[in-house]
Every structure is written in structure tokens, then in C-alpha cells.
Amino acid sequence: MITAKAFAGKHYAVYGLARSGLATVKALIASGATVTGWDSNDDARERAFDEVMEMSVDLDSAEFRVEDLDRADLSQFDSLVVTPGLPLNRHPIAQRARAAGVEIIGDIEIFARARPELPPHKVVGITGTNGKSTTTALTHHILKTAGVPTEMGGNIGLPILAQDPLPDGGVYVLELSSYQIDLTRSLDCDVAVLLNITPDHLDRYDDFDAYVASKVRLLDMQAGHYLQVISRETQPTFEEYEIRWSQDHDRVIGVGVDEIADQSRWPALQGPHNAENAAAATAACRLLGLTEEQVEEGLRTYPGLPHRMERVREKDGVLFVNDSKATNPTATAPALAAFPAIRWILGGQAKTDNLDECAPHFGHVRSAYTIGEAGELFARLLAPHMPVTNCETLENALDHAARDSQAGDTVLLSPACASFDQFKDFEQRGDRFKDLVGAL
Structure with a gap:
């Protein structure tokens, strides 16, 4: 891990103990800092405590505490390190930290300070x-x-x-x-x-x-x-x-x-x-x-990244592409431009009420299959331009798209939406698509 003597003897609060938060805790502890950590998730708190206890560091010069930072006096800390997902514009702990005069930073700033x-x-x-x-x-x-x-x-x-x-x-x-x-x-x-x-x-x-x-x-x-x-x-x-x-x-x-x-x-x-x-x-x-x-x-x-125009499989002349990472219309538009004959699966939790960025490439789409919260909205938007079916679920959409496809077509999951209405994240959505395609 990345450590620095510059952190020794300081007291940091780390709010959020998932991947980057836990890595931050361990790096600071290994650097000789005292860290007070908190996560509303019980399992995350327990995992953080267990992993710190397993570290081969001198815990006499460094210390890890678990304390509810939503109620703690923040003025005792040198810095508050928060997860990037925390909304600084409206979360109470951000307001309390500013009032206490405590800087709010993330793990990238810790890395920046370790660079020398x-x-x-x-x-x-x-x-x-x-x-x-x-x-x-x-x-x-x-x-x-x-x-x-x-x-x-x-x-x-x-x-x-x-x-x-x-x-x-x-x-x-x-x-x-x-x-x-x-x-x-x-x-x-x-x-x-x-x-x-x-x-x-x-x-x-x-x-x-x-x-x-x-x-x-x-x-x-x-x-x-x-x-x-x-x-x-x-x-x-x-x-x-x-x-x-x-x-x-x-x-x-x-x-x-x-x-x-x-x-x-x-x-x-x-x-x-x-x-x-x-x-x-x-x-x-x-x-x-x-x-x-x-x-x-x-x-x-370059092999490509999962969920970014990922070529999953070719079956009977039909290419199946997982572009689950495309969580807004601007991100989906290039995928529509990349293939000439598309069976398009889209929808989820909409970030916009239009598909204007995708419109220049509608000519590449042979038919569309909508899913999730945005299913009805997107079906209405697309109906004047192409055959479209509101399938509600990814399973139904892939089934329809696979049956409609001909050799030379591309079945493209490029949702133009966030995934949180039906999936934990875009990775889970993409993995589910790949599993379904593998089972065809």
C-alpha cells in the first residue's frame, strides 16, 4: 500500500468504509496516524475493524477507532476523508465539517500528499x-x-x-x-x-x-x-x-x-x-x-473493458454487445454509430426526458426494446422512428431481440440510463446480460 511519514501523529476521520474508504484507513494506520472510521453499514464497520487488527503495524503509535461520525465532535480531527459518493452539497456531515473548520478531502488527496x-x-x-x-x-x-x-x-x-x-x-x-x-x-x-x-x-x-x-x-x-x-x-x-x-x-x-x-x-x-x-x-x-x-x-x-461496447458473443451471425456503462444518451450515441444494424435494448432509471443525442443514429436501429422505469417514456419517444416494444425487464428484452435478429445484426445493450431501478449498478446489469446471452 502507499504510505507516508507526513501522516504520522495526525488524527483523521474516515466517513464510509467501503473499498476506497477501507484502503484509506489502512494506508493511514500504516503511516502511523490515528483514524476514527464510520459507516452506517454494520458489516462494513466490522470488516474494517477486523482487517486493521490483522495488519502487521505497531498499533501503539497508530490507532483505529469506530465512532458514529454523524454525532461526533468533528473539530478534534485534522481532516475528514469522505467517500466520493457523499453529496457535499447537501449531506449534514459536510455542513458540520465546514462549521467546525475541518477540511473535507478524499483518498486522491491523500495520495497527492504522499507523492513527495x-x-x-x-x-x-x-x-x-x-x-x-x-x-x-x-x-x-x-x-x-x-x-x-x-x-x-x-x-x-x-x-x-x-x-x-x-x-x-x-x-x-x-x-x-x-x-x-x-x-x-x-x-x-x-x-x-x-x-x-x-x-x-x-x-x-x-x-x-x-x-x-x-x-x-x-x-x-x-x-x-x-x-x-x-x-x-x-x-x-x-x-x-x-x-x-x-x-x-x-x-x-x-x-x-x-x-x-x-x-x-x-x-x-x-x-x-x-x-x-x-x-x-x-x-x-x-x-x-x-x-x-x-x-x-x-x-x-488493447482488450477493452467490461461493459464498454464489450463483444460478448457471436451466434448464428448475430453479435451481442454489452454497453451497460452507457448510463446517459450521450454515452449511448457512439455505440449506435458504431454498428449498422442494431436491435437496441435501452432503459432503466432515466437521467433525461429525451434521447436527442441518439437521434442522429436512429437509422442504424432496426428495432428497440425498452426496460425499467424509463420503458414507457422511451417507447413513446422511439415509436415514430422505429419498431419498439416495451419489454419491462432485461430478460424479456433479450428474448425479443434475439428472436427478431438476423445474421449481420447486433443486439446492443446500451441503456442510456442508470441501472438503479432494477440493478445494484451498471456492472450487475451488464453481467446479467452476459449470463443471458451465454444461455441462448
Whole structure:
């Protein structure tokens, strides 16, 4: 795990003891800090206590306590470390921490403060609305394929604090949501990547401008040696970065879909959205000093991510694709653009009341099958444009789509919705789709 002497002797409160919270507790304890942790889930509290007790550290100089932080005096703590999922704009503990003058941070800020004690390394930070996970995993894969010591973390994979420090010359590649950036103060990325920004998570922000400002803070935290990759789709909306763009073209690289002329060499990177992802990852790796040959080898061998246009199976000439990660219409649109004859399964917990971003690609859809809370709404929206059936459940939708399909068709789960009406998360939804397809 990643530790630092800088944390020794301090007292941290950690609110939320799931994956990143538990990793934070263990890293701070191993660094010699005192930690008071809390989670409303009994099992999470017990697991955290048991795992800390199993650590081979000197608990005379460090201590772990379990206390209800919803009622505790927060002024006793040096910092409050919260899970990124905690809504800072309305959660009572955030209001109480501000009133007590206690800083609110996340595990990425803990990592940032540990960096001076790690072997010399670089950090690539990647944010945006859609494409973060693929761009992060692709950048990591290209580096790894080229023989560069690298780990990925943040909003993907293992929590960054749970990973072992990289040797000299290593590169940490971090996927960063706006929630994580909101909890970060000093992450000075060597390369910052800003992908597309479209309306999302507006329940957490006053308006779209506030959401944009959260993303842009990744760039603001960089020092004078900054290197940046900025989507051409996003960049013109920020006047301050237009100046940087014109004056520092050797440090700021603009990327877009038109950067990639031929994706046929990269099986797992199809569709226009993956063209932007590939362009961004390529630019980041070039800024890190990789050669064209090293980048091309990484693009060619990239296996793809689960639930992101994941090719599950081909049966009787019909391709089944799991794109469960597409939780809004903007994320679904590129998948519709990537295949010429689609049987489209969509629906769930809607984030918008329209499918406007998907409309330019309706011509690729032979028929649609809606599910979940948004089923009736989306069926009404699609009925003027294509045959559509409100199937209510994923099982019914796949059954209908498989029966209607012909050789050359693609059965595409790309829901354009959150999953929480019927599933725990998009991973569970995608896994269920894969199980159903495997049983056909």
C-alpha cells in the first residue's frame, strides 16, 4: 500500500468504509496516524475493524477507532476523508465539517500528499463526462505494453492507496470523476486529460457551469510544468484555455474524432467515441515520451473493458454487445454509430426526458426494446422512428431481440440510463446480460 511519514501523529476521520474508504484507513494506520472510521453499514464497520487488527503495524503509535461520525465532535480531527459518493452539497456531515473548520478531502488527496515520499514518478489524470474509463485503461495498457511500470486507479480498478508504490520512472494513471476532483486540493498531474463534458450529475451541482468548473479544476491544480490533452469538443468553451491553447501548443494538445483515420487495426476500439478515447490516450503517451511504434502496439493489443461496447458473443451471425456503462444518451450515441444494424435494448432509471443525442443514429436501429422505469417514456419517444416494444425487464428484452435478429445484426445493450431501478449498478446489469446471452 502507499504510505507516508507526513501522516504520522495526525488524527483523521474516515466517513464510509467501503473499498476506497477501507484502503484509506489502512494506508493511514500504516503511516502511523490515528483514524476514527464510520459507516452506517454494520458489516462494513466490522470488516474494517477486523482487517486493521490483522495488519502487521505497531498499533501503539497508530490507532483505529469506530465512532458514529454523524454525532461526533468533528473539530478534534485534522481532516475528514469522505467517500466520493457523499453529496457535499447537501449531506449534514459536510455542513458540520465546514462549521467546525475541518477540511473535507478524499483518498486522491491523500495520495497527492504522499507523492513527495514516493520514488520519482509521473501522474496522468483523466476526467470528462464520457470515455474516462476506456481512456484510462487504454493509457495504462499502452504504457504497460511498452514496458513502463504503471498502475491505474481512482475511479477504476483497485483504490490507489491499496496499491504498492511504483519504482523509479513509474506512471500512475488515474480516472477522476468530478466527485473525486471536488475532494482533491493538490494533485499536480504531470499530464492532465480533459475529455468531453456534457450535462450529468446536475443533482450535485448548482448548474452545468458548476459541473464544468469541477472538471476544469484538474487543470487548475497543475503547476507551471503542466502538460495537457484537451478534447476539441470541450476546449473552445473555456476562454482561459483558449489563451493557453494558442500560446503553449507544445504543451497543450487538442484531440478529436478526426485525429483517427482508421480504427480497423484496433478491434476493441470501434466507434467514434473510441476514436476520441484513442486520440487522447495516444497524445498522453506521446507527452510521456513513448514512440509511435509503442503506442500503435498498445492500441492494437488493447482488450477493452467490461461493459464498454464489450463483444460478448457471436451466434448464428448475430453479435451481442454489452454497453451497460452507457448510463446517459450521450454515452449511448457512439455505440449506435458504431454498428449498422442494431436491435437496441435501452432503459432503466432515466437521467433525461429525451434521447436527442441518439437521434442522429436512429437509422442504424432496426428495432428497440425498452426496460425499467424509463420503458414507457422511451417507447413513446422511439415509436415514430422505429419498431419498439416495451419489454419491462432485461430478460424479456433479450428474448425479443434475439428472436427478431438476423445474421449481420447486433443486439446492443446500451441503456442510456442508470441501472438503479432494477440493478445494484451498471456492472450487475451488464453481467446479467452476459449470463443471458451465454444461455441462448
